[in-house]
Amino acid sequence: MSKWFILPALHKEERGIIGQELKRVERSFFLAQQELLAQARDWANWDDTYEFVQDNYPRYAEVNFSPEMMTEMRYQLIAFFNADGEVYYLSGLAPDDNHFATCTHVVDACAWMAPFIDSIQLSIENNPDQQDFLFPGINSPAMVAITPILRTDSSGPSTGWLAKVRLMDGKWIKQMENVTGLPITIDRQLTAQATPSTTIKGDTIYAQHLLPTNVPAISITVGTQLNRTHYLASLDTIRYVLIWTACLMLFVIGFVLWLMERIILKPLKSLSIFARQTSGENSQLDSALLCQRNDEIGMLARSFDQQLTRQRELNAELLNLSTHDSLTGLPNRRLFDQQLKADIHETQALHQPLAAMMLDIDHFKLFNDHYGHQKGDECLQQVAKALQRIATDHDFLIARTGGEEFSALLPNTSAQRAEQIGYLLHHTVANLKLAHKASPVAPHVTISVGIGSLDESIDISPSALMSNADQALYSAKAAGRHQVIVFKPSIARTSVHTPDAPL
Numbered sequence: 001m002s003k004w005f006i007l008p009a010l011h012k013e014e015r016g017i018i019g020q021e022l023k024r025v026e027r028s029f030f031l032a033q034q035e036l037l038a039q040a041r042d043w044a045n046w047d048d049t050y051e052f053v054q055d056n057y058p059r060y061a062e063v064n065f066s067p068e069m070m071t072e073m074r075y076q077l078i079a080f081f082n083a084d085g086e087v088y089y090l091s092g093l094a095p096d097d098n099h100f101a102t103c104t105h106v107v108d109a110c111a112w113m114a115p116f117i118d119s120i121q122l123s124i125e126n127n128p129d130q131q132d133f134l135f136p137g138i139n140s141p142a143m144v145a146i147t148p149i150l151r152t153d154s155s156g157p158s159t160g161w162l163a164k165v166r167l168m169d170g171k172w173i174k175q176m177e178n179v180t181g182l183p184i185t186i187d188r189q190l191t192a193q194a195t196p197s198t199t200i201k202g203d204t205i206y207a208q209h210l211l212p213t214n215v216p217a218i219s220i221t222v223g224t225q226l227n228r229t230h231y232l233a234s235l236d237t238i239r240y241v242l243i244w245t246a247c248l249m250l251f252v253i254g255f256v257l258w259l260m261e262r263i264i265l266k267p268l269k270s271l272s273i274f275a276r277q278t279s280g281e282n283s284q285l286d287s288a289l290l291c292q293r294n295d296e297i298g299m300l301a302r303s304f305d306q307q308l309t310r311q312r313e314l315n316a317e318l319l320n321l322s323t324h325d326s327l328t329g330l331p332n333r334r335l336f337d338q339q340l341k342a343d344i345h346e347t348q349a350l351h352q353p354l355a356a357m358m359l360d361i362d363h364f365k366l367f368n369d370h371y372g373h374q375k376g377d378e379c380l381q382q383v384a385k386a387l388q389r390i391a392t393d394h395d396f397l398i399a400r401t402g403g404e405e406f407s408a409l410l411p412n413t414s415a416q417r418a419e420q421i422g423y424l425l426h427h428t429v430a431n432l433k434l435a436h437k438a439s440p441v442a443p444h445v446t447i448s449v450g451i452g453s454l455d456e457s458i459d460i461s462p463s464a465l466m467s468n469a470d471q472a473l474y475s476a477k478a479a480g481r482h483q484v485i486v487f488k489p490s491i492a493r494t495s496v497h498t499p500d501a502p503l
């Protein structure tokens, strides 16, 4: 992130700063040129100078020129030209040895001035309005100011030209550095050479700019530099902050993930396991933990738990409806058959006896005909209740397996004991004294009982056992009803007399 976003931004800012500083240096250069031009004008717009270039002031040179003045004013050369641009008077300090010389021609001690004079004369000739320019120089570049010579009040025709030259040497650069507070470099360069405006080398950033000279092929490069310590320190600080920010973000993300795992994912997993275990025993435990929560997951778990409880109740209700008789509440044939299979299997495995009974209300059709179907239902309920009481007391199963027919299953019960219980049931129903005026057997409701038994030594199927009980019941009916008969192989199907049915 720092490589792609922060470093380029910092570099841009750094370049902007050094660019501003370089402009400050260039403004100082410009001011220095303006100052030199002002000093040239000061001399050129002076009646003494006006008279001097017209040969009317012979002592002008004597009173105005001295090596001290040249040194103090940092003038390398002061040149006077007549109105035709020809040299009138020269005063200068030789760049090599600071030798002071005054001449009227560019010869001898003033020969070094030739390049300057040529440039000045060229400027006067070709571009008289240009009053200052930079000169690439020989050892050092120089700035040149040229101004026409006029009277002090600027009246009268120009009688010539005054030029002042100041070297931009080491001393001058030092002075500029003091003014700007910046390190400054000056160099000459062919204009054709492309120079990068800013470069970075180690802890320093450099910037430079080309300034045109009066020689089109040569420019002066002015440059400055800044220490990057501040920038590098900022960079270190940013890196430090970035690393800590990244660490903090990682910590926060980790913490949030941990919280999500604890608050959302883990409970959702538990809820999912709880949902999958709805039929298992552990579901109660899981739901208890989840239901204690006060958040949305807790609400979801409670709602799920309530639905599950309701579903279990409905299932139990459905199971009860599918395995019990709705009129009497006794187990129905489906449950009886299931229990019969299970008991036979267990009996044979444990080598125990098993007895089965079939009980049928005598002449129940006549009862219905006489008392009505509603009373018939009530009769069935009372008989069933009495039978169930005995079954509960003696721990065996009794079921309503037909309209007015009941069946009992007595595990680990011998035929003899089953017969005793058969009689008990038989008497119990008779003792209810439920009036049955239409019965030819008795004035009250009676039942016939047929018993089939399974000896431990006999391998028998459920249907065979119930068939034996049925045949015994059939025998009881045939024998006049209201009696108990235990199946014996010798029992044969006998016809049953029913008053309404033809014999």
Ligand SMILES: Nc1nc2c(ncn2[C@@H]2O[C@H](COP(=O)(O)OP(=O)(O)OP(=O)(O)O)[C@@H](O)[C@H]2O)c(=O)[nH]1
Residues within 6 Å of the ligand: 327, 360, 361, 362, 363, 364, 365, 366, 368, 372, 373, 374, 375, 376, 377, 380, 402, 403, 404, 477, 481, 496, 498
């Ligand atoms: N009220 C009432 N009657 C029923 C119900 N289920 C069957 N019944 C009646 O029970 C009677 C059975 O008659 P049958 O099969 O001829 O037997 P029965 O009249 O009892 O004569 P035996 O069994 O030979 O003594 C029929 O009239 C059925 O309508 C019931 O749920 N309620």
